[in-house]
Amino acid sequence: MSLSGRDIISVRDFSRSEIETVMEAAGRMLADAPHDLLSGRLMASLFFEPSTRTRLSFETAMHRLGGRVVSVSGSEGTSLLKGESLSDTISVVAGYCDCIVLRHPVEGASRLAADLVGIPIINAGDGAHEHPTQTFLDLFTIFNACRTLDGLQIGFLGDLKYGRTVHSLAHAMMSFKSRLRFVAPPSLQLPDDLAGELQEGGVEFDRTTSVEEVLPELDILYCTRIQKERFGDEAEYTRMKGIYHIDAKLLQRTRVKPSLRIMHPLPRVDELNPDVDQTEHALYIQQAHNGVPTRMALLGLVLGGI
Amino acid sequence: MAAEKMRKREVSAIKDGTVIDHIDGKATFKVAALLKADSREHTVLVGANLSSRKIGRKGIIKIENTELTPDEVNRIALAAPDATLSIIKDYAVVMKRRIELPDVIEGIVKCFNPSCVSNHEKIQTRFIVVGRDPIRLRCYHCDRYETGDEIIL
Numbered sequence: 001m002s003l004s005g006r007d008i009i010s011v012r013d014f015s016r017s018e019i020e021t022v023m024e025a026a027g028r029m030l031a032d033a034p035h036d037l038l039s040g041r042l043m044a045s046l047f048f049e050p051s052t053r054t055r056l057s058f059e060t061a062m063h064r065l066g067g068r069v070v071s072v073s074g075s076e077g078t079s080l081l082k083g084e085s086l087s088d089t090i091s092v093v094a095g096y097c098d099c100i101v102l103r104h105p106v107e108g109a110s111r112l113a114a115d116l117v118g119i120p121i122i123n124a125g126d127g128a129h130e131h132p133t134q135t136f137l138d139l140f141t142i143f144n145a146c147r148t149l150d151g152l153q154i155g156f157l158g159d160l161k162y163g164r165t166v167h168s169l170a171h172a173m174m175s176f177k178s179r180l181r182f183v184a185p186p187s188l189q190l191p192d193d194l195a196g197e198l199q200e201g202g203v204e205f206d207r208t209t210s211v212e213e214v215l216p217e218l219d220i221l222y223c224t225r226i227q228k229e230r231f232g233d234e235a236e237y238t239r240m241k242g243i244y245h246i247d248a249k250l251l252q253r254t255r256v257k258p259s260l261r262i263m264h265p266l267p268r269v270d271e272l273n274p275d276v277d278q279t280e281h282a283l284y285i286q287q288a289h290n291g292v293p294t295r296m297a298l299l300g301l302v303l304g305g306i
Numbered sequence: 307m308a309a310e311k312m313r314k315r316e317v318s319a320i321k322d323g324t325v326i327d328h329i330d331g332k333a334t335f336k337v338a339a340l341l342k343a344d345s346r347e348h349t350v351l352v353g354a355n356l357s358s359r360k361i362g363r364k365g366i367i368k369i370e371n372t373e374l375t376p377d378e379v380n381r382i383a384l385a386a387p388d389a390t391l392s393i394i395k396d397y398a399v400v401m402k403r404r405i406e407l408p409d410v411i412e413g414i415v416k417c418f419n420p421s422c423v424s425n426h427e428k429i430q431t432r433f434i435v436v437g438r439d440p441i442r443l444r445c446y447h448c449d450r451y452e453t454g455d456e457i458i459l
Contacts, residue, residue, distance in 0.1 A: 010449070087427055108423035108447025127421050129448055193451055 004304035007114040008122045011135045011168045016175035019139060023149075025297035025306055026140045026290070033296060037305040038067035044097040045071035046089075047124065048104045053266070054124050054133070057291035058101050058299075065296055065305070070097065087116055094119050099303055102126075120302040128164055134265060135168040137294040141287040142220055145261045152178040155214050157244055158224035158271055160184040165265045166224055167194055170205075174198065180205040181214040185243055188226070211244055215254040221246070221281075223264045223272050247273035251281060263287050317353035323370040323394050326405075329386040331355060334365025337389070340381045340459060341367065341374075348372050361388065368394075381414055383407045384457060387441060407435050415443060416458040422448040 001021045007013075014022075043062045047055050059069045086109060093100060094117035102110050103124040110123035110130075125131040143149055154173065156166050160182050170180060170190070180203060182190045189207050198205050208214060215221070223246060231237035246262065261283040264272055268284075276282050300306040329337050334354040343350040351368040358364035365386075373393065374382075382389055383405045393401040413430040424431045424447050432446035442453045452458075 012449075085427055086423070087429070105421070106423045106426050107419060107421045108445070108449075111447050112423045112427060112429060126423075127448075 003301040006302050009110045010130045011132045011172045023143045026294045029293035029296040036066040038065040041067040042097040043069050044100045046102050047073045061295035137290045138169050140294045141290050149176040152219040153217050154220040155181040155218045156222045157183045159188050159226045160190045161188045162230045163224040174201040182207045183211045221262045248275040317351050320368045320370045325392040326367045327390045329365035329389045331363030333386040336385045417445045419450045
Protein backbone atom coordinates (compact mmCIF):
# COMPACT_ATOMS: atom_id res chain seq x y z
CA MET A 1 0.00 0.00 0.00
CA SER A 2 1.48 3.36 -1.01
CA LEU A 3 1.35 6.35 1.28
CA SER A 4 3.33 8.47 -1.17
CA GLY A 5 2.37 12.14 -1.00
CA ARG A 6 0.16 11.66 2.06
CA ASP A 7 -0.10 14.20 4.85
CA ILE A 8 0.18 12.94 8.42
CA ILE A 9 -2.17 15.16 10.37
CA SER A 10 -4.24 12.90 12.61
CA VAL A 11 -4.30 9.22 13.38
CA ARG A 12 -8.01 9.35 12.47
CA ASP A 13 -7.00 9.63 8.81
CA PHE A 14 -5.37 6.18 8.73
CA SER A 15 -7.06 2.82 8.17
CA ARG A 16 -5.96 -0.43 9.78
CA SER A 17 -4.08 -1.55 6.67
CA GLU A 18 -2.32 1.82 6.41
CA ILE A 19 -1.26 1.60 10.06
CA GLU A 20 0.04 -1.92 9.38
CA THR A 21 2.02 -0.58 6.40
CA VAL A 22 3.72 1.93 8.72
CA MET A 23 4.42 -0.81 11.31
CA GLU A 24 6.05 -3.06 8.73
CA ALA A 25 8.13 -0.19 7.32
CA ALA A 26 9.26 0.84 10.83
CA GLY A 27 10.27 -2.77 11.52
CA ARG A 28 12.41 -2.77 8.36
CA MET A 29 13.99 0.55 9.36
CA LEU A 30 14.85 -0.80 12.81
CA ALA A 31 16.46 -3.92 11.34
CA ASP A 32 18.33 -2.50 8.38
CA ALA A 33 17.82 1.10 7.30
CA PRO A 34 18.61 1.97 3.68
CA HIS A 35 21.03 4.86 4.12
CA ASP A 36 20.48 6.55 0.77
CA LEU A 37 16.70 6.16 0.52
CA LEU A 38 16.02 9.91 0.67
CA SER A 39 19.25 11.12 -0.86
CA GLY A 40 18.69 14.50 -2.54
CA ARG A 41 15.44 15.14 -0.63
CA LEU A 42 14.97 18.08 1.71
CA MET A 43 12.80 18.26 4.85
CA ALA A 44 11.86 21.58 6.45
CA SER A 45 11.53 21.29 10.19
CA LEU A 46 9.34 24.15 11.46
CA PHE A 47 9.06 24.06 15.25
CA PHE A 48 7.19 27.08 16.58
CA GLU A 49 7.01 25.48 20.03
CA PRO A 50 9.75 23.92 22.16
CA SER A 51 10.55 20.27 21.57
CA THR A 52 13.59 18.11 22.14
CA ARG A 53 12.80 14.52 21.32
CA THR A 54 10.38 15.03 18.46
CA ARG A 55 12.55 17.54 16.60
CA LEU A 56 15.78 15.63 17.14
CA SER A 57 14.27 12.30 16.17
CA PHE A 58 12.73 13.74 12.98
CA GLU A 59 16.01 15.35 11.98
CA THR A 60 17.95 12.20 12.90
CA ALA A 61 15.51 10.11 10.85
CA MET A 62 15.96 12.30 7.77
CA HIS A 63 19.76 12.34 8.10
CA ARG A 64 19.90 8.57 8.58
CA LEU A 65 18.05 8.10 5.28
CA GLY A 66 20.52 10.32 3.45
CA GLY A 67 18.22 13.35 3.24
CA ARG A 68 18.89 16.91 4.30
CA VAL A 69 17.17 19.20 6.77
CA VAL A 70 16.54 22.94 7.02
CA SER A 71 15.02 24.05 10.27
CA VAL A 72 13.38 26.82 12.25
CA SER A 73 13.07 26.58 16.01
CA GLY A 74 10.80 29.09 17.76
CA SER A 75 9.26 32.18 16.20
CA GLU A 76 12.35 34.32 16.78
CA GLY A 77 14.02 35.41 13.58
CA THR A 78 11.03 34.40 11.45
CA SER A 79 8.49 36.48 9.55
CA LEU A 80 5.82 35.37 12.04
CA LEU A 81 7.20 38.02 14.39
CA LYS A 82 6.66 40.60 11.63
CA GLY A 83 3.01 39.62 11.63
CA GLU A 84 3.10 37.13 8.76
CA SER A 85 0.28 34.60 8.88
CA LEU A 86 1.03 30.91 9.28
CA SER A 87 -0.69 30.36 5.93
CA ASP A 88 1.81 32.64 4.13
CA THR A 89 4.80 31.12 5.94
CA ILE A 90 3.75 27.59 4.94
CA SER A 91 3.00 28.58 1.34
CA VAL A 92 6.47 30.10 0.97
CA VAL A 93 8.42 27.31 2.69
CA ALA A 94 6.60 24.68 0.61
CA GLY A 95 8.45 26.05 -2.41
CA TYR A 96 11.82 25.32 -0.81
CA CYS A 97 11.55 21.69 0.25
CA ASP A 98 10.01 18.25 -0.33
CA CYS A 99 8.08 17.99 2.94
CA ILE A 100 7.34 20.05 6.03
CA VAL A 101 7.40 18.80 9.61
CA LEU A 102 5.35 21.29 11.61
CA ARG A 103 4.93 21.87 15.33
CA HIS A 104 2.69 24.79 16.21
CA PRO A 105 0.80 25.74 19.40
CA VAL A 106 -2.49 26.35 17.57
CA GLU A 107 -4.86 23.39 17.15
CA GLY A 108 -5.54 22.45 13.53
CA ALA A 109 -2.45 24.33 12.22
CA SER A 110 -1.23 21.25 10.35
CA ARG A 111 -4.65 20.55 8.83
CA LEU A 112 -4.68 24.11 7.52
CA ALA A 113 -1.13 23.76 6.18
CA ALA A 114 -2.00 20.49 4.42
CA ASP A 115 -4.95 22.12 2.68
CA LEU A 116 -2.75 24.96 1.44
CA VAL A 117 0.18 23.16 -0.19
CA GLY A 118 0.84 20.11 -2.34
CA ILE A 119 3.87 18.66 -0.53
CA PRO A 120 3.36 16.32 2.45
CA ILE A 121 2.79 18.00 5.81
CA ILE A 122 3.70 16.00 8.89
CA ASN A 123 2.10 17.16 12.13
CA ALA A 124 4.69 17.11 14.90
CA GLY A 125 2.14 18.34 17.46
CA ASP A 126 -0.52 21.04 17.18
CA GLY A 127 -1.30 22.28 20.69
CA ALA A 128 -3.48 19.92 22.71
CA HIS A 129 -4.93 18.43 19.53
CA GLU A 130 -2.85 15.71 17.84
CA HIS A 131 0.65 14.31 17.77
CA PRO A 132 0.22 11.47 15.28
CA THR A 133 3.87 10.45 14.91
CA GLN A 134 3.99 9.87 18.69
CA THR A 135 0.98 7.60 18.22
CA PHE A 136 2.66 5.73 15.38
CA LEU A 137 5.77 5.19 17.50
CA ASP A 138 3.60 4.04 20.42
CA LEU A 139 1.79 1.60 18.13
CA PHE A 140 5.11 0.39 16.74
CA THR A 141 6.49 -0.11 20.26
CA ILE A 142 3.48 -2.26 21.19
CA PHE A 143 3.61 -4.10 17.86
CA ASN A 144 7.34 -4.74 18.17
CA ALA A 145 7.01 -6.02 21.77
CA CYS A 146 3.85 -8.11 21.33
CA ARG A 147 4.07 -8.91 17.57
CA THR A 148 0.41 -7.92 17.26
CA LEU A 149 -2.03 -5.11 18.03
CA ASP A 150 -5.00 -7.45 18.45
CA GLY A 151 -6.12 -9.47 21.44
CA LEU A 152 -4.14 -7.44 23.98
CA GLN A 153 -5.15 -5.82 27.26
CA ILE A 154 -3.77 -2.31 27.31
CA GLY A 155 -3.99 -0.18 30.47
CA PHE A 156 -3.79 3.61 30.37
CA LEU A 157 -2.82 5.32 33.61
CA GLY A 158 -2.68 8.92 34.82
CA ASP A 159 -3.99 12.03 33.11
CA LEU A 160 -6.47 10.56 30.69
CA LYS A 161 -8.52 13.75 30.48
CA TYR A 162 -5.92 16.06 28.96
CA GLY A 163 -3.25 13.64 27.74
CA ARG A 164 -3.32 13.83 23.95
CA THR A 165 -1.01 10.81 23.56
CA VAL A 166 -3.63 8.69 25.33
CA HIS A 167 -6.47 10.10 23.23
CA SER A 168 -4.65 9.48 19.95
CA LEU A 169 -3.48 6.01 20.90
CA ALA A 170 -6.96 5.02 22.10
CA HIS A 171 -8.37 6.34 18.84
CA ALA A 172 -5.86 4.36 16.78
CA MET A 173 -6.74 1.20 18.73
CA MET A 174 -10.28 1.48 17.33
CA SER A 175 -8.88 -0.26 14.24
CA PHE A 176 -7.74 -3.25 16.32
CA LYS A 177 -9.40 -5.76 18.61
CA SER A 178 -7.78 -5.18 21.99
CA ARG A 179 -9.31 -4.41 25.39
CA LEU A 180 -8.56 -0.95 26.77
CA ARG A 181 -8.54 -0.28 30.55
CA PHE A 182 -8.54 3.38 31.59
CA VAL A 183 -7.23 3.98 35.13
CA ALA A 184 -7.52 7.51 36.56
CA PRO A 185 -9.19 9.48 39.35
CA PRO A 186 -12.69 10.58 38.25
CA SER A 187 -11.56 14.18 37.62
CA LEU A 188 -8.87 13.01 35.17
CA GLN A 189 -10.77 10.19 33.47
CA LEU A 190 -11.16 9.75 29.72
CA PRO A 191 -13.53 12.42 28.31
CA ASP A 192 -17.09 11.28 27.54
CA ASP A 193 -16.77 12.37 23.90
CA LEU A 194 -13.92 9.95 23.32
CA ALA A 195 -15.56 7.21 25.39
CA GLY A 196 -18.65 7.64 23.17
CA GLU A 197 -16.54 7.28 20.03
CA LEU A 198 -14.89 4.12 21.37
CA GLN A 199 -18.32 2.71 22.19
CA GLU A 200 -19.66 3.53 18.72
CA GLY A 201 -16.53 1.92 17.24
CA GLY A 202 -17.22 -1.31 19.15
CA VAL A 203 -14.09 -1.07 21.31
CA GLU A 204 -14.12 -3.13 24.52
CA PHE A 205 -13.06 -0.82 27.35
CA ASP A 206 -13.70 0.15 30.96
CA ARG A 207 -12.89 3.05 33.27
CA THR A 208 -11.69 2.47 36.82
CA THR A 209 -9.75 4.13 39.62
CA SER A 210 -7.87 1.01 40.78
CA VAL A 211 -4.57 0.19 39.13
CA GLU A 212 -4.14 -2.88 41.37
CA GLU A 213 -7.33 -4.33 39.94
CA VAL A 214 -6.22 -4.20 36.30
CA LEU A 215 -2.43 -4.74 36.58
CA PRO A 216 -2.45 -8.59 36.72
CA GLU A 217 -4.38 -8.78 33.43
CA LEU A 218 -2.38 -6.31 31.36
CA ASP A 219 -0.03 -6.91 28.45
CA ILE A 220 0.83 -3.20 28.16
CA LEU A 221 0.62 -0.44 30.77
CA TYR A 222 0.81 3.04 29.24
CA CYS A 223 1.64 5.57 32.00
CA THR A 224 1.30 9.30 31.58
CA ARG A 225 2.44 12.27 33.62
CA ILE A 226 -0.06 14.40 35.52
CA GLN A 227 0.57 17.72 33.76
CA LYS A 228 1.17 20.59 36.19
CA GLU A 229 0.18 23.19 33.59
CA ARG A 230 -3.38 21.77 33.50
CA PHE A 231 -4.09 22.70 37.12
CA GLY A 232 -4.95 26.20 38.27
CA ASP A 233 -4.68 25.10 41.89
CA GLU A 234 -1.22 24.07 43.17
CA ALA A 235 -2.71 22.06 46.08
CA GLU A 236 -4.93 20.06 43.72
CA TYR A 237 -1.91 19.30 41.50
CA THR A 238 0.14 18.17 44.50
CA ARG A 239 -2.69 15.87 45.58
CA MET A 240 -3.11 14.40 42.08
CA LYS A 241 0.51 13.97 41.06
CA GLY A 242 1.22 11.30 43.65
CA ILE A 243 -2.06 9.46 43.28
CA TYR A 244 -0.53 6.62 41.27
CA HIS A 245 2.97 5.36 41.73
CA ILE A 246 4.22 2.36 39.79
CA ASP A 247 7.28 0.72 41.35
CA ALA A 248 8.93 -2.69 41.32
CA LYS A 249 7.24 -3.68 44.61
CA LEU A 250 3.76 -2.98 43.25
CA LEU A 251 4.48 -5.04 40.14
CA GLN A 252 5.64 -7.92 42.32
CA ARG A 253 2.74 -7.64 44.77
CA THR A 254 0.07 -7.57 42.07
CA ARG A 255 1.63 -10.55 40.27
CA VAL A 256 1.75 -8.98 36.86
CA LYS A 257 2.38 -11.12 33.79
CA PRO A 258 6.12 -11.65 33.12
CA SER A 259 5.40 -10.35 29.63
CA LEU A 260 3.86 -7.07 30.87
CA ARG A 261 5.57 -4.11 29.23
CA ILE A 262 5.36 -0.59 30.64
CA MET A 263 5.38 2.43 28.37
CA HIS A 264 5.58 6.15 29.07
CA PRO A 265 5.86 9.02 26.58
CA LEU A 266 8.32 10.74 28.98
CA PRO A 267 9.21 12.96 30.74
CA ARG A 268 8.14 11.16 33.91
CA VAL A 269 7.71 12.69 37.36
CA ASP A 270 6.36 10.65 40.28
CA GLU A 271 4.19 8.13 38.51
CA LEU A 272 6.96 5.74 37.50
CA ASN A 273 9.74 4.83 39.93
CA PRO A 274 13.26 4.49 38.46
CA ASP A 275 13.47 1.04 40.13
CA VAL A 276 11.19 -0.23 37.32
CA ASP A 277 14.01 0.57 34.86
CA GLN A 278 15.90 -2.51 36.03
CA THR A 279 12.97 -4.89 35.48
CA GLU A 280 12.08 -6.77 32.31
CA HIS A 281 8.87 -4.73 32.19
CA ALA A 282 10.47 -1.38 31.27
CA LEU A 283 9.85 -0.48 27.64
CA TYR A 284 9.85 3.32 27.80
CA ILE A 285 13.45 3.94 26.79
CA GLN A 286 13.05 1.60 23.82
CA GLN A 287 9.78 3.46 23.12
CA ALA A 288 11.66 6.77 22.94
CA HIS A 289 14.32 5.18 20.69
CA ASN A 290 11.58 3.88 18.39
CA GLY A 291 10.84 7.49 17.45
CA VAL A 292 13.68 7.36 14.94
CA PRO A 293 12.78 4.18 12.96
CA THR A 294 9.08 5.13 13.06
CA ARG A 295 9.79 8.62 11.68
CA MET A 296 12.21 7.12 9.13
CA ALA A 297 9.37 4.88 7.98
CA LEU A 298 6.90 7.77 7.77
CA LEU A 299 9.34 10.00 5.87
CA GLY A 300 10.25 7.15 3.53
CA LEU A 301 6.60 6.37 2.86
CA VAL A 302 5.28 9.90 2.28
CA LEU A 303 8.29 10.94 0.20
CA GLY A 304 7.75 7.90 -2.01
CA GLY A 305 11.02 6.17 -1.16
CA ILE A 306 9.28 2.94 -0.05
CA MET B 307 -58.43 22.70 9.58
CA ALA B 308 -60.42 25.83 10.51
CA ALA B 309 -57.99 26.51 13.37
CA GLU B 310 -55.08 26.19 10.92
CA LYS B 311 -56.63 28.83 8.66
CA MET B 312 -57.20 31.13 11.62
CA ARG B 313 -53.54 30.87 12.58
CA LYS B 314 -52.42 31.70 9.07
CA ARG B 315 -54.46 34.88 9.21
CA GLU B 316 -52.56 35.85 12.34
CA VAL B 317 -49.60 36.54 10.07
CA SER B 318 -50.69 38.16 6.81
CA ALA B 319 -50.17 36.37 3.53
CA ILE B 320 -47.43 37.62 1.23
CA LYS B 321 -47.76 37.86 -2.55
CA ASP B 322 -44.18 36.80 -3.40
CA GLY B 323 -41.34 35.66 -1.23
CA THR B 324 -40.35 33.00 1.30
CA VAL B 325 -42.18 31.54 4.30
CA ILE B 326 -40.30 29.73 7.04
CA ASP B 327 -42.83 27.75 9.06
CA HIS B 328 -42.77 25.24 11.92
CA ILE B 329 -39.89 27.03 13.63
CA ASP B 330 -39.40 25.59 17.11
CA GLY B 331 -41.34 27.93 19.46
CA LYS B 332 -38.20 28.95 21.34
CA ALA B 333 -36.13 29.65 18.23
CA THR B 334 -38.34 32.17 16.38
CA PHE B 335 -36.46 35.32 17.31
CA LYS B 336 -33.12 33.57 16.97
CA VAL B 337 -34.04 32.71 13.37
CA ALA B 338 -35.27 36.28 12.80
CA ALA B 339 -31.95 37.59 14.09
CA LEU B 340 -29.95 35.17 11.95
CA LEU B 341 -31.88 36.42 8.92
CA LYS B 342 -31.16 40.02 9.99
CA ALA B 343 -34.93 40.62 9.85
CA ASP B 344 -34.68 44.21 11.06
CA SER B 345 -32.26 45.35 8.40
CA ARG B 346 -33.46 43.64 5.23
CA GLU B 347 -34.57 45.47 2.11
CA HIS B 348 -38.05 43.94 2.07
CA THR B 349 -40.83 43.51 4.62
CA VAL B 350 -40.42 40.71 7.16
CA LEU B 351 -43.44 39.42 9.13
CA VAL B 352 -42.76 37.46 12.31
CA GLY B 353 -45.35 35.39 14.14
CA ALA B 354 -44.25 33.93 17.45
CA ASN B 355 -45.72 31.56 20.00
CA LEU B 356 -48.43 30.28 17.66
CA SER B 357 -50.06 27.01 18.64
CA SER B 358 -49.23 24.03 16.49
CA ARG B 359 -50.68 20.53 16.53
CA LYS B 360 -47.32 19.10 15.46
CA ILE B 361 -44.84 20.86 17.72
CA GLY B 362 -46.92 22.60 20.41
CA ARG B 363 -45.69 26.16 19.99
CA LYS B 364 -44.19 27.38 16.77
CA GLY B 365 -42.98 30.46 14.94
CA ILE B 366 -43.44 31.61 11.36
CA ILE B 367 -41.44 34.16 9.39
CA LYS B 368 -42.48 35.59 6.02
CA ILE B 369 -40.07 37.60 3.89
CA GLU B 370 -41.46 39.47 0.93
CA ASN B 371 -39.85 39.42 -2.54
CA THR B 372 -36.91 37.37 -1.35
CA GLU B 373 -35.46 33.91 -1.92
CA LEU B 374 -32.97 32.89 0.74
CA THR B 375 -29.39 32.05 -0.12
CA PRO B 376 -28.09 28.52 0.66
CA ASP B 377 -26.01 30.14 3.40
CA GLU B 378 -29.11 31.64 5.03
CA VAL B 379 -30.96 28.32 4.78
CA ASN B 380 -28.03 26.57 6.51
CA ARG B 381 -28.14 29.11 9.32
CA ILE B 382 -31.84 28.44 9.83
CA ALA B 383 -31.21 24.68 9.76
CA LEU B 384 -28.82 25.04 12.69
CA ALA B 385 -31.25 27.10 14.80
CA ALA B 386 -34.51 25.40 13.76
CA PRO B 387 -33.78 22.01 12.19
CA ASP B 388 -37.48 21.05 11.87
CA ALA B 389 -38.60 24.18 10.04
CA THR B 390 -40.13 24.13 6.57
CA LEU B 391 -39.38 26.49 3.73
CA SER B 392 -41.97 27.58 1.14
CA ILE B 393 -41.51 29.74 -1.93
CA ILE B 394 -44.56 31.92 -2.66
CA LYS B 395 -45.41 33.25 -6.11
CA ASP B 396 -48.60 35.29 -6.59
CA TYR B 397 -49.99 34.07 -3.21
CA ALA B 398 -49.52 30.39 -4.19
CA VAL B 399 -47.00 27.96 -2.72
CA VAL B 400 -44.82 26.90 -5.65
CA MET B 401 -42.30 24.91 -3.62
CA LYS B 402 -42.30 23.56 -0.09
CA ARG B 403 -39.61 21.51 1.62
CA ARG B 404 -38.18 20.70 5.00
CA ILE B 405 -34.99 22.52 5.79
CA GLU B 406 -32.10 20.07 5.93
CA LEU B 407 -28.64 20.41 7.34
CA PRO B 408 -25.90 19.70 4.82
CA ASP B 409 -23.14 17.21 5.73
CA VAL B 410 -20.57 20.01 5.92
CA ILE B 411 -21.17 23.59 7.09
CA GLU B 412 -18.73 26.21 5.91
CA GLY B 413 -18.23 29.78 7.08
CA ILE B 414 -21.26 29.94 9.41
CA VAL B 415 -20.38 28.41 12.76
CA LYS B 416 -17.57 29.80 14.89
CA CYS B 417 -15.35 27.31 16.72
CA PHE B 418 -15.63 27.85 20.47
CA ASN B 419 -12.10 26.55 21.01
CA PRO B 420 -9.94 29.68 21.41
CA SER B 421 -6.88 27.63 20.44
CA CYS B 422 -8.40 26.51 17.12
CA VAL B 423 -6.54 27.72 14.04
CA SER B 424 -9.82 29.05 12.63
CA ASN B 425 -9.74 31.68 15.41
CA HIS B 426 -6.15 32.69 14.58
CA GLU B 427 -5.91 32.74 10.78
CA LYS B 428 -8.18 34.44 8.27
CA ILE B 429 -9.83 31.25 7.05
CA GLN B 430 -13.35 29.95 6.63
CA THR B 431 -14.55 27.67 9.41
CA ARG B 432 -15.66 24.19 8.43
CA PHE B 433 -17.76 21.80 10.51
CA ILE B 434 -18.70 18.20 9.83
CA VAL B 435 -22.27 17.34 10.86
CA VAL B 436 -21.90 14.17 12.95
CA GLY B 437 -25.37 14.18 14.56
CA ARG B 438 -28.71 15.67 13.57
CA ASP B 439 -30.99 15.10 16.55
CA PRO B 440 -29.60 16.76 18.57
CA ILE B 441 -27.33 18.64 16.18
CA ARG B 442 -23.70 17.75 16.81
CA LEU B 443 -20.83 19.25 14.84
CA ARG B 444 -17.12 18.43 14.68
CA CYS B 445 -14.66 21.18 13.82
CA TYR B 446 -12.71 20.16 10.70
CA HIS B 447 -9.58 21.88 12.00
CA CYS B 448 -9.36 21.06 15.72
CA ASP B 449 -11.83 18.12 15.95
CA ARG B 450 -13.71 19.66 18.91
CA TYR B 451 -17.40 18.82 19.13
CA GLU B 452 -20.16 21.41 19.49
CA THR B 453 -23.69 20.44 20.47
CA GLY B 454 -26.93 22.39 20.91
CA ASP B 455 -26.40 25.69 22.72
CA GLU B 456 -22.62 25.45 22.35
CA ILE B 457 -22.99 26.11 18.62
CA ILE B 458 -21.97 29.72 17.99
CA LEU B 459 -23.41 31.29 14.83
